[in-house]
Amino acid sequence: MAKRDIEGLDERSRAVLWAIIKSYIESPEPVGSRFLTRRYGFGWSPATIRNIMADLEEMGYLMQPHTSAGRVPTDRGYRYYVESLITERPDEDSSLMEELEREFQSVADDMDRLLGVTTDTLSKISRYLGLGVSPGAEGSVLRQVEFVPYREDRIAVIMVTEEGIIRHKIIKNDYGFSQGDLKQIAGYLNREFAGHTIKEIREHLVNEMISEKRKFDTLVERAMEIYRDFIYEYDSNIFLSGMTRILDLPEFTDLRQIKDLTRTIENKHALVKLIDQIMDSDGLQVVIGMENPVEELQGMSVIASTYSEGDRKAGVIGIIGPRRMNYSSSISLVETAARFLSNLYNEGGEGWKRGK
Amino acid sequence: MAKRDIEGLDERSRAVLWAIIKSYIESPEPVGSRFLTRRYGFGWSPATIRNIMADLEEMGYLMQPHTSAGRVPTDRGYRYYVESLITERPDEDSSLMEELEREFQSVADDMDRLLGVTTDTLSKISRYLGLGVSPGAEGSVLRQVEFVPYREDRIAVIMVTEEGIIRHKIIKNDYGFSQGDLKQIAGYLNREFAGHTIKEIREHLVNEMISEKRKFDTLVERAMEIYRDFIYEYDSNIFLSGMTRILDLPEFTDLRQIKDLTRTIENKHALVKLIDQIMDSDGLQVVIGMENPVEELQGMSVIASTYSEGDRKAGVIGIIGPRRMNYSSSISLVETAARFLSNLYNEGGEGWKRGK
DNA sequence: ATTAGCACTCTATCAAGGTGAGTGCTAAAG
DNA sequence: CTTTAGCACTCACCTTGATAGAGTGCTAAT
Numbered sequence: 001m002a003k004r005d006i007e008g009l010d011e012r013s014r015a016v017l018w019a020i021i022k023s024y025i026e027s028p029e030p031v032g033s034r035f036l037t038r039r040y041g042f043g044w045s046p047a048t049i050r051n052i053m054a055d056l057e058e059m060g061y062l063m064q065p066h067t068s069a070g071r072v073p074t075d076r077g078y079r080y081y082v083e084s085l086i087t088e089r090p091d092e093d094s095s096l097m098e099e100l101e102r103e104f105q106s107v108a109d110d111m112d113r114l115l116g117v118t119t120d121t122l123s124k125i126s127r128y129l130g131l132g133v134s135p136g137a138e139g140s141v142l143r144q145v146e147f148v149p150y151r152e153d154r155i156a157v158i159m160v161t162e163e164g165i166i167r168h169k170i171i172k173n174d175y176g177f178s179q180g181d182l183k184q185i186a187g188y189l190n191r192e193f194a195g196h197t198i199k200e201i202r203e204h205l206v207n208e209m210i211s212e213k214r215k216f217d218t219l220v221e222r223a224m225e226i227y228r229d230f231i232y233e234y235d236s237n238i239f240l241s242g243m244t245r246i247l248d249l250p251e252f253t254d255l256r257q258i259k260d261l262t263r264t265i266e267n268k269h270a271l272v273k274l275i276d277q278i279m280d281s282d283g284l285q286v287v288i289g290m291e292n293p294v295e296e297l298q299g300m301s302v303i304a305s306t307y308s309e310g311d312r313k314a315g316v317i318g319i320i321g322p323r324r325m326n327y328s329s330s331i332s333l334v335e336t337a338a339r340f341l342s343n344l345y346n347e348g349g350e351g352w353k354r355g356k
Numbered sequence: 357m358a359k360r361d362i363e364g365l366d367e368r369s370r371a372v373l374w375a376i377i378k379s380y381i382e383s384p385e386p387v388g389s390r391f392l393t394r395r396y397g398f399g400w401s402p403a404t405i406r407n408i409m410a411d412l413e414e415m416g417y418l419m420q421p422h423t424s425a426g427r428v429p430t431d432r433g434y435r436y437y438v439e440s441l442i443t444e445r446p447d448e449d450s451s452l453m454e455e456l457e458r459e460f461q462s463v464a465d466d467m468d469r470l471l472g473v474t475t476d477t478l479s480k481i482s483r484y485l486g487l488g489v490s491p492g493a494e495g496s497v498l499r500q501v502e503f504v505p506y507r508e509d510r511i512a513v514i515m516v517t518e519e520g521i522i523r524h525k526i527i528k529n530d531y532g533f534s535q536g537d538l539k540q541i542a543g544y545l546n547r548e549f550a551g552h553t554i555k556e557i558r559e560h561l562v563n564e565m566i567s568e569k570r571k572f573d574t575l576v577e578r579a580m581e582i583y584r585d586f587i588y589e590y591d592s593n594i595f596l597s598g599m600t601r602i603l604d605l606p607e608f609t610d611l612r613q614i615k616d617l618t619r620t621i622e623n624k625h626a627l628v629k630l631i632d633q634i635m636d637s638d639g640l641q642v643v644i645g646m647e648n649p650v651e652e653l654q655g656m657s658v659i660a661s662t663y664s665e666g667d668r669k670a671g672v673i674g675i676i677g678p679r680r681m682n683y684s685s686s687i688s689l690v691e692t693a694a695r696f697l698s699n700l701y702n703e704g705g706e707g708w709k710r711g712k
Numbered sequence: 713a714t715t716a717g718c719a720c721t722c723t724a725t726c727a728a729g730g731t732g733a734g735t736g737c738t739a740a741a742g
Numbered sequence: 743c744t745t746t747a748g749c750a751c752t753c754a755c756c757t758t759g760a761t762a763g764a765g766t767g768c769t770a771a772t
Contacts, residue, residue, distance in 0.1 A: 030733095030734090032733065032735085033734075034733080034734075035734095044745080045747080046746090047746050047747070047748095048746070050736075054735090064734090066752085066754070067734090068733070068753045069734065069735090070733080070735090110525060143506065143507070144504060150499065156514075156516055156522060158512075158522075158524070160504065160512055164526060166512060166514075168466075168514070169466060170466050170522070242622075244615060244618050244619045244622050247611075247614070247615050247618060248615075255609065258603070258614060259603050259604075262599050262600050263600045266600055386764095388766085389765075390764080390765075391764090401714075401715050403714075403716070403767095406766070409766095420765095422723075423765090423766070424722040424723075424764070424765050425722075425765065425766090426765065
C-alpha cells in the first residue's frame with residue numbers, strides 16, 4: 001500500500017498520476033510502467049511504478065482497458081488532475097484575445113452574431129467543439145419593442161434587449177390594429193416593461209391575465225395578448241461550432257460515438273440540462289465524462305463558464321472536447337472568452353455601457 | 357453484343373438494368389446474375405443475364421467493384437434510370453402534404469422559419485438530408501424597412517421582404533440621427549425602393565453613389581449610406597437538416613465520407629455552386645454523383661427544385677441522399693414540397709396573396 | 713440465340729500461431 | 743520496511759493459411 005495522507009495522495013503518486021495524464025492527453029494510448037520510466041525518468045524502476053499504479057487504480061484514479069494493457073485515467077483521475085495537479089495556468093490567452101478583438105471589429109454589435117463568432121473562434125483555437133449560449137429569459141432585459149405593420153393583416157413584432165439581441169416574429173393582426181394603434185401599444189409596453197427581464201415580464205403578463213383581466217381597456221388587453229404570444233417563444237440561442245475539427249481526433253474512430261455527437265449537435269435542445277448546470281454556478285466549471293447530465297456527452301468533457309452583465313449571469317461560453325482534453329490551456333481559453341464577453345457588456349468601449 | 361437501337365437499350369437490357377438498380381436501391385450490395393434470376397425470374401438463365409450485364413457494363417451503365425463481384429450501377433446507369441426507367445411517379449405525396457399542412461398551422465408566417473420546418477419535414481419523410489434555401493438578393497422584394505433607435509448611439513435596421521423574411525442588423529448612429537430623422541429616412545427609402553428586388557436596390561445604390569453623389573441633401577445621402585451597408589449583407593439562408601438520419605444508412609461506414617459530409621454541412625457556403633446550378637434551371641433537377649459541382653457531394657445524389665413566387669424563382673428545396681437513393685419517391689416528395697412553398701406565396705389562404 | 717458446364721478469381725471469414733507490451737507476484741537486495 | 747529484479751502470465755494485435763461462397767467469362771452444346 002502506498003502512503004497516503006488524509007487530504008490526498010503522497011508526492012510520488014501525484015507525480016505518477018500527473019505523468020500518466022499528461023502523456024495520455026498527448027496521445028490516447030494506455031500508458032505502461034516501462035514507458036513512464038523511459039520518458040519521465042523518475043528515480044524509480046518500472047516495478048515501483050507498477051506498485052504505485054496499482055494503488056492508484058485501487059483508489060479509482062486509473063483503470064486498465066484490459067488486463068495486460070497500460071493504465072488510462074478515470075473521470076476521477078482527471079478530476080484530481082484538474083483540481084490539484086494543474087500548475088501552469090496562463091492567466092490570459094493572448095492569441096485568443098487578439099483574434100477576438102479582430103473579429104469584433106468586423107462583426108458590429110448584434111449580440112447573437114457576436115456570440116456566434118466567439119464560439120467559432122474558441123473552437124478554432126482550441127481545436128475542440130465550441131459552445132455558446134445567449135442570454136435566456138432570465139438574463140435578458142427588454143430594451144424596446146416595436147410593431148411594424150406588414151402586408152394587409154400581419155404585424156412584425158420586433159424586440160431588442162439590453163444585451164443587443166434582436167428577436168422578431170410575424171403575428172396575425174386579427175384585431176385590425178391601425179398603425180396608430182400599434183404605435184400606442186408599443187409605447188405602452190415600452191413604458192411599462194422596458195428595463196425588466198423577459199422572465200419578469202412573462203410572469204407579470206400571466207398575473208395580469210388572471211387577476212386583473214377586465215381592468216384594462218380592450219386595446220391594451222389585446223396588445224398584451226399579442227405580446228404574450230410573442231414573448232413566450234423567447235429563448236436562448238445555442239451555438240455549436242467545430243464538429244469537423246473534433247472528428248479529426250484519434251478517438252473518434254467509432255461510428256457509434258460520432259452518431260451520438262451528431263445527434264446532440266443537431267438537436268441542440270438536448271443540451272439544456274448541461275447548460276442549466278453551468279448557469280447554476282458562477283464562473284468556470286469543468287464537467288468530466290460521466291459527471292455530464294447529458295448522456296450523449298458522457299464520453300466527453302466540458303469546460304464552460306458563465307459570462308455576465310453586471311452581476312447578472314447572462315449566458316454561457318465554453319468548449320466541449322474529449323475527456324483527455326488539454327485542460328489547462330482550454331481552461332484559460334474559456335476564461336479569456338468569458339472575460340471578453342463580460343467586458344463587452346460592462347465597460348466595453350464606445351458607449352456600450354448600460355444606460356441603467 | 358446486345359441489340360441496341362439508336363435511342364437506347366433494347367427491351368431486355370432495360371429490364372435487367374431496371375432490376376439491378378431496383379435491387380441496389382433496396383440494399384447496397386453488388387447484384388449478380390443468379391440473384392437476379394431468382395428474384396425477378398425473367399425467362400432467362402443466369403448466363404444470358406451475364407451476357408446482358410457484360411454489354412451494359414461495356415456501355416457504361418454498370419460496373420464491378422472487383423472482378424468476381426456482382427454489378428453496381430454507375431452514375432450513367434442511374435441517369436438512364438431516372439430519365440427512362442422510372443414508371444411509378446405518384447403525382448403528389450399526400451403524407452408529406454398532410455404533415456406540411458399540420459406544421460404550417462403551428463409555425464405562423466416567418467418565411468425563414470417556415471422553410472426550416474419544410475426542410476426538416478422533407479428530411480424526416482425521405483429519411484435523407486433536407487436542403488432548403490431562402491430567396492436571395494435577386495428573389496427578394498423589399499416590403500418595408502424600419503429604423504429603431506437603440507441605446508445611445510445605435511440603430512437597429514430592420515427589413516421585411518414580400519416573401520416574409522425579416523433581417524436585422526445593429527449599426528452605429530455616427531451621425532446622431534434623431535428619432536424624427538430616422539422616421540423620415542425610412543419613409544424615403546420605403547417610398548423609393550419598396551417593390552424592388554434587393555438586387556435592384558443594391559445596383560441602384562451603387563449607381564447613385566457614383567453618378568449623383570452630390571445631388572441629394574446630406575440626410576438622404578447618409579441614409580443611403582447606412583442602408584447600403586446593411587443591404588450588402590443580405591443573403592440567402594441555407595437550411596440543412598437530418599444529418600443523423602443519413603448516418604444510419606449502411607453506406608456510411610467510411611469515416612472519410614462522414615467527415616466530408618460533416619464539413620459540407622458545417623460550411624454551408626460550400627453549397628453555392630450546387631444551389632446556383634439548381635437555380636439556373638426551372639423546376640426539378642436530379643444531380644447524380646459526379647455531376648455535382650460540389651466535390652464533397654460527388655458521392656451522393658441531389659434532388660432539388662426551385663420554388664417560385666409568381667414567375668420569379670425564389671429559392672430551392674430538395675433532398676440530398678446516397679446515389680442509390682429512392683429516386684421515384686424522392687422526386688415526388690420534392691415536387692410536393694416545392695409546390696407547397698410556391699402555393700404559400702402565390703395563392704395561399706388567409707390573405708397570403710401578394711399585394712402587388 | 714440461348715444455356716449448361718466449368719475453371720477461375722476474388723472477398724470474407726475464421727482459426728492458429730507468433731509477437732510484444734504490460735501486468736502481478738515473489739523473493740532478494742538495500 | 744522499501745525497492746527492485748526476475749519471471750510467468752495475459753491479452754490485443756498482426757500475419758498467415760485454409761476454406762467457403764458468390765460471381766464471372768468462356769466454350770461447347772442445344
